[in-house]
Amino acid sequence: MRLYLLALNPTDSVTEGFLPAAARLGLDVTVLTDQPDAHRRTSPHVEVLECDVRDFRAVITRISTHHHRPDAVFTNSDHLQTQAALAAAYFGLPGKDWRATLRAKDKAEMRRRLTDTGVDSVWSAEITEPVAPLDAPYPCVLKPREGVASEDVVLVDGPEDLVTRSKEILDRRPGTVLVVEEYLPGELFTLETLGDGTVRHVLGGFRTELSPPPYFIEERMVFVPAHPEPVTQQVLAQLDALGVGFGACHTEFVVHEGRARIIEVNYRAIGDQCDLLLARLLDVPLFEHILRTHLGEPLPADLGLRRDGAARLEYPCADRAGTLVEAPAATELTVDGVHLTYRPLREPGERHALYRTNRDYLGVLRATGTDQSTVDRGAAEFLAAHSWEIRP
Known part of the structure; x- marks a missing residue:
């Protein structure tokens, strides 16, 4: 085949x-x-x-x-x-509905669809020049309509800031359409799902810790085996409204006072090595399952997910432009029952600008075990024992 x-x-x-x-x-x-x-x-x-x-x-x-x-x-x-x-x-x-993939990729269309179906309503507007919509609620979020990886996503606190930030982005990326949207408060989580168009499995999710405002860099993620059922159902209802249900999907959402609201839908498997961690943690052939759905094979009613796992991912991140002169090599070890896998994303000698996105990641640390506090301690000790040095 x-x-x-x-x-x-x-x-x-x-x-x-x-x-x-x-x-x-x-x-x-x-x-x-x-x-x-x-x-x-x-x-x-x-x-x-x-x-x-x-x-x-x-x-x-x-x-x-x-x-x-x-x-x-x-x-x-x-x-x-x-x-x-x-x-x-x-x-x-077999494949995804192209209308659903378009709604997921186009953040403005996603907002319109969620509003039209009545499952959620978020103030948003599209701009192609550095202007501040008269009715924009502040603070608000500015981002490319079809962006990824928090690139050029920034929190703006007023009309002048919005004009300045949008001009910076449009000067770098001529022709880009930007979305200005209401800032949604709350804790940031993800929901990882896998479906065949009939059956949909919830694999779990992550709690995401971000860099300080005004940027939205994902610095660490902690595995959540199961969100509260009302939260999960709210997110699934929004995915249904978008037509999302085939193959893998990685959904980012916030929860505030019990209400779950989608930030963005990535109609694919979660990246930045979280998918590799999930396959190990859940003890399932995750990548094979995803490919089988695209071959037209139905998913089993029970994936046999292992549910006693705990995990954490840490992303050592550059805080300045310059040349990486010191960093740990790829490492794999087990300490006190915690399996630690570190993979560098930059090699010593590489010079980079400061991007304010996950392109600033220097490496990825994956830590898995069966007790969250032990996993957290193992990850913290690994990071404390190593250093990443950048010189201008």
């Missing part, structure tokens, strides 16, 4: 998750990408073809003119969900 996997740059989710899972399932894989050299370096044993994957027409043509009939078209990229959905529909294959 032939899997066509659409990708931009290589990611841990693909190279360490989906490609090994496809191999275990016995699938022949063709990666379609606009960065073929990068994928050939990270996955030298996989067929890689160059393609303008942002254009669904180019994707359909590349598959049609290749010498292998598709059995599944799949992507884990935020940017390519609609293209993959349209290509799968064209070839009559």
